[in-house]
Amino acid sequence: MGQVSATKSIDIAAAPDAVLTALADYDQTRPAILPEQYRDYHVLAGGQGAGTQVHWILQATEKRSRDVQATVTVAGQTITETDANSTMVTTYTVQAAGSGSTVSTTTSWQGAGGIGGFFEKTFAPKGLNKIQAALLGNLKTRLES
16 A cells, blocks of 8 residues: 545635635535535534534545545644545645735545555546645635635
């Protein structure tokens, strides 16, 4: 098994605090910015920032889905979602950039071994980057409107 990861970044014309607040809002903002690959999204506990627990099905491909139950932690400018059902961890980091912000998201997990692991490590990040780009693009549209 090897580590698999995908990272995507975007610049947003909004203050870092506004971006962090939006990303940490799992009640209103998150469901509004999730792309179509997220199904059955709902908040299990909390809803704002650290301690929030959320559930969704990530439909990565037509045949591949992941049942995610994430617990949220917040440390400084970073929001972390840790999946209780797998080794998957997603981080969102917000940094000041000029008069706005740069948001980066990284999702990583322990991949499969063998030939399946080779294909997972080769193709999964590309597919996940498209999903990350859609989510970040929706966040940008929401905050810059």
